[in-house]
Every structure is written in structure tokens, then in C-alpha cells.
Amino acid sequence: xxxxxxxxxxxxxxxxxxxxxxxxxxxxxxxxxxxxxxxxxxxxxxxxxxxxxxxxxxxxxxxxxxxxxxxxxxxxxxxxxxxxxxxxxxxxxxxxxxxxxxxxxxxxxxxxxxxxxxxxxxxxxxxxxxxxxxxxxxxxxxxxxxxxxxxxxxxxxxxxxxxxxxxxxxxxxxxxxxxxxxxxxxxxxxxxxxxxxxxxxxxxxxxxxxxxxxxxxxxxxxxxxxxxxxxxxxxxxxxxxxxxxxxxxxxxxxxxxxxxxxxxxxxxxxxxxxxxxxxxxxxxxxxxxxxxxxxxxxxxxxxxxxxxxxxxxxxxxxxxxxxxxxxx
Ligand SMILES: Cc1cc2nc3c(=O)[nH]c(=O)nc-3n(C[C@H](O)[C@H](O)[C@H](O)COP(=O)(O)OP(=O)(O)OC[C@H]3O[C@@H](n4cnc5c(N)ncnc54)[C@H](O)[C@@H]3O)c2cc1C
Numbered sequence: 001x002x003x004x005x006x007x008x009x010x011x012x013x014x015x016x017x018x019x020x021x022x023x024x025x026x027x028x029x030x031x032x033x034x035x036x037x038x039x040x041x042x043x044x045x046x047x048x049x050x051x052x053x054x055x056x057x058x059x060x061x062x063x064x065x066x067x068x069x070x071x072x073x074x075x076x077x078x079x080x081x082x083x084x085x086x087x088x089x090x091x092x093x094x095x096x097x098x099x100x101x102x103x104x105x106x107x108x109x110x111x112x113x114x115x116x117x118x119x120x121x122x123x124x125x126x127x128x129x130x131x132x133x134x135x136x137x138x139x140x141x142x143x144x145x146x147x148x149x150x151x152x153x154x155x156x157x158x159x160x161x162x163x164x165x166x167x168x169x170x171x172x173x174x175x176x177x178x179x180x181x182x183x184x185x186x187x188x189x190x191x192x193x194x195x196x197x198x199x200x201x202x203x204x205x206x207x208x209x210x211x212x213x214x215x216x217x218x219x220x221x222x223x224x225x226x227x228x229x230x231x232x233x234x235x236x237x238x239x240x241x242x243x244x245x246x247x248x249x250x251x252x253x254x255x256x257x258x259x260x261x262x263x264x265x266x267x268x269x270x271x272x273x274x275x276x277x278x279x280x281x282x283x284x285x286x287x288x289x290x291x292x293x294x295x296x297x298x299x300x301x302x303x304x305x306x307x308x309x310x311x312x313x314x315x316x317x318x319x320x321x322x323x324x325x326x327x328x
Contacts, residue, residue, distance in 0.1 A: 003039040003082060007059050011041055011082075014055075016048035025074040025083065025319070028066065030128065032221040033290045034074025034319070037083040046101075046187055049086040050156055053185060056082045057158060064319055065185050067130035068105070071137065071223050075320035076290045083319075086132060086185065093118075096193045097151065102132025102186045106139065114201045118193035120149040125205035126212035127224075132186040136178045137315070138171045142208060143250055147171035149191040153178075156185045173252070174228050174315055215277075221284035226297060227255035227312040239310050255312055256280040262303035269296040294321075 003021070012019045019041050025034030041056070043049035056063040062081030066072060089104035091112045098118065100109045106129055110121045123142040127134070135153055138145050147166060154163045155178065170177035178184050216222065229252040232240060247257045259265075259279035266276040271288030274296070275281040282296060301312050 003059075003061055007055070007061065008039060010055055011039070011052055014043070014048050014051045016044040017052050018042045018044075023083075025069070025072075025078055028085075029069035029072045029074055030221060031073065031223055031284050031288075031293070033076070033284060033288060033293065034072070035076050035078025037079045037081070039082045041082060041084045042087050043084065044087050044103075046088060046161075049084070049088070049185075049187070050161070052084055053156055053158075056084060057183070066319065067103075067133035067136075068128065070128040071133065071316050073223070073290055073293055073316050073318050073321075075318075077320060079320040086187070088187075096195055098191045098193055099188055100131045100191070101188045102130060102135070104131045105129070106131055106134045110205065113191075113193055114198055114205055117195055117198040117201070119196035119201055120191065120193045121146070122201040122205045123208060126209045126216075131189060135169070135186045135189055136176060137174050137317075138176050139174075141212075145171070145173070146189075146191075147176075149193060150189060151192045152190040154187045154189070156187060157181075158183050161187060173231060215281075221286075221288075222281060223316045225255070225280045225315050226282050226300075227259070227280055228315045229254050230310070230312075235310070239308055242308060254280065258304045258308055258310060258312070259300060262300070262307050264300055264303075267296065267299070269293070269299070272296050274300075 008019060011017060019039060021039055022036045023040035024036050026032050041052050043052045063084060064079060065084050087103040088101040091100045091104050091109055096118055098113060106127055109131055110125050113121050123144045127139050127141055134146050138147050140146060150166045152163050152165060153169055154161060178186060232248060232251050232253055243253045247254060256279045264274045264279040267274045270292035271285045272282055272292040273285055275283060304310055304312050
């Protein structure tokens with residue numbers, strides 16, 4: 001598809017919006033994979049993003065929203081439509097109430113809170129990506145997730161800007177109402193933090209970052225965990241009985257346990273490899289493709305299904321695939 005010239009011109013005429021045609025999405029994803037977007041649009045302010053989104057929605061073209069691309073598998077064919085990104089990144093506070101725009105880096109928000117002696121996000125140090133996507137996927141690590149601190153989320157629902165309290169956001173493990181309504185785009189979040197000595201928070205974050213950097217070197221082309229962990233209480237009894245107590249953490253069975261049992265560590269498909277030290281981590285050696293990545297994911301899911309009668313669910317999000325292919 002080529003996006004009509006008239007549509008490109010309308011988008012390009014919005015102040016604080018930049019557009020580019022045929023942008024390779026591989027350059028915008030941490031996996032380093034993905035073909036071109038027919039049109040890539042960045043909006044650096046809320047009014048600009050709202051105007052661009054409205055045009056995209058009413059244009060009849062396919063559209064999608066991405067953040068920093070750290071949790072995406074983009075098809076080798078790319079995206080036959082408009083990819084939008086909201087890049088406004090202001091972070092401010094009123095005492096212990098912190099507001100962050102969705103385009104801010106989560107790490108900048110974590111650092112801001114630590115520097116201002118505000119406890120609550122320090123265990124999320126080292127999680128890459130934007131604040132908006134962290135809300136979308138309820139990002140978290142080390143026993144905490146961002147919803148614990150959320151007071152309000154402002155978002156665009158397709159027509160207007162609205163705001164939800166934390167209970168309305170439907171947060172669960174790596175889930176939110178925004179994942180169910182993919183056309184609801186997060187604009188900003190208010191977080192209620194707790195005053196604490198900055199030095200203490202910095203020490204906690206420093207320890208965690210050391211461990212994370214060993215597991216996910218900065219140059220590694222990956223998306224963190226490929227599959228979500230499994231909530232023990234939601235598993236069938238015959239599956240639960242196969243899981244040793246020692247691997248259960250915070251009521252969850254790590255997907256890595258099942259993957260390890262089916263020989264995932266060190267598996268590969270072309271340039272895509274499962275880490276030999278972590279069965280739920282796939283990385284691109286360099287020239288890997290989305291096709292190879294999807295084949296590896298399919299094989300892993302099939303092995304776990306056959307051995308444990310358990311359907312693993314991807315944490316990563318797909319862009320540019322027909323729905324049937326995503327689930328294959
Ligand atoms: C090395 C590594 C380690 C990781 N470790 C963790 C971890 O410990 N814990 C964890 O939770 N995650 C982890 N992740 C996954 C990733 O960091 C998170 O999912 C992150 O929130 C993705 O942010 P992003 O901006 O890159 O989003 P993208 O990958 O660009 O997009 C992810 C999804 O968010 C949606 N989205 C983006 N912006 C918005 C918005 N403003 N409003 C609504 N939806 C939006 C997109 O449509 C897409 O579906 C890791 C990833 C990597 C590469």
C-alpha cells in the first residue's frame with residue numbers, strides 16, 4: 001500500500017509532527033528486525049499526537065502505535081500502513097505525585113524518582129522502553145510492577161482524551177485495559193510515590209542493574225522475556241502437579257522452567273538463538289529475521305504444548321502480521 005500523498009501532506013502539516021515514507025522498522029526495534037512502514041509518524045506534543053492519530057483513524061489506512069520498540073516482533077514485510085509514535089517526554093512532580101508523559105523513557109522516570117528521593121520504581125531500573133508501553137503491558141520486575149504506583153492514566157480513546165483511576169485500568173500481570181483496547185493510547189500517567197532516602201534507592205537500583213546487565217547485555221538484540229510466566233492458580237491441576245515448588249516465585253511458574261525441560265536452551269533457527277543460560281530469552285545474532293524468530297517461537301510453543309499440555313503466551317507484541325499467523 002502506498003499512503004495517499006494528500007494524507008501524507010495533511011500529517012506533515014501538523015506542527016511538531018515529522019513523517020517519513022518507507023522507514024525500516026528494523027532500525028526502531030531492539031530485535032533489529034522488521035521491514036518498512038509505509039509511513040512513519042512521530043509526534044512530539046499531545047495536541048500533535050491527537051491530531052495525527054485522528055487523521056490516521058479516519059483515513060481508512062491501517063495504523064499502529066509503537067513506543068521504543070523493545071518488545072516488538074515486526075514482520076519482515078513491514079507494516080502496510082501508518083506507524084505512529086508519541087515522543088513527548090516531560091516528567092514533573094508535585095511533592096510525591098509524579099507525572100510522566102508517555103513518550104518518556106521508563107529509565108528516565110526511574111532515575112527522576114530516585115534523584116528526588118521517591119520510592120516505588122527503583123526495582124524497575126534497567127527495563128527498557130517508554131512509560132506509555134510500561135502502562136500498556138504493566139511492566140515490572142523483582143516482584144513489583146508499575147500499577148502499584150499508578151494513580152491515574154490519561155489516554156486518547158479515539159475521539160477524546162479521558163482518564164482512568166488505577167482500578168479502571170484493569171491491571172493484572174503484564175496486562176491492562178489498554179492491551180484489550182489497542183486504540184486507546186496512553187498520554188501520561190500520575191504515580192503516587194513514597195519519600196525515602198535517595199542513597200538507599202540508588203543502592204537497590206544499582207544492585208538490580210548489575211544483575212540485569214549480565215543477563216541482558218546492552219548490545220543484545222532481544223525483547224527480554226519472550227513468553228509470560230504462568231499464574232499458578234490459573235493452571236490446570238495436572239499441569240500444577242508437574243511444577244516443583246522450588247521454581248515457583250510470587251505465585252508464578254516461570255515459562256523458562258517448561259522451556260528448559262523441552263530443550264530450549266541453545267536452540268536456534270537461522271540467526272535467532274535461545275540463550276544458553278536462559279530458556280525464555282531469544283536474541284538475534286545479527287542477521288536473524290522475523291520469519292526465523294516466529295518459527296523458533298512456534299517450535300518452542302509446540303514442544304511445551306506436547307509435553308505439558310500447556311499453551312505458552314507471548315509477552316512480546318506483533319506488528320504487521322495477520323492475526324492467524326501470530327497465533328500459529
Ligand atoms: C533487554 C530487555 C529486558 C526487558 N525486561 C523486562 C522486564 O524486566 N519487565 C518487563 O515488564 N518488560 C521487560 N522488557 C520488555 C519491554 O521493556 C517492555 O515491554 C516495555 O514496556 C516496552 O516498551 P517500548 O516503549 O519499547 O514499547 P514497544 O515495544 O514499542 O511497544 C510495546 C507495546 O506497547 C504499545 N504501546 C506503546 N506506546 C503506547 C502508548 N503510549 N499507549 C498505548 N500503547 C502503547 C505498542 O502498541 C505495543 O503493543 C524487556 C525488554 C528488553 C529488550
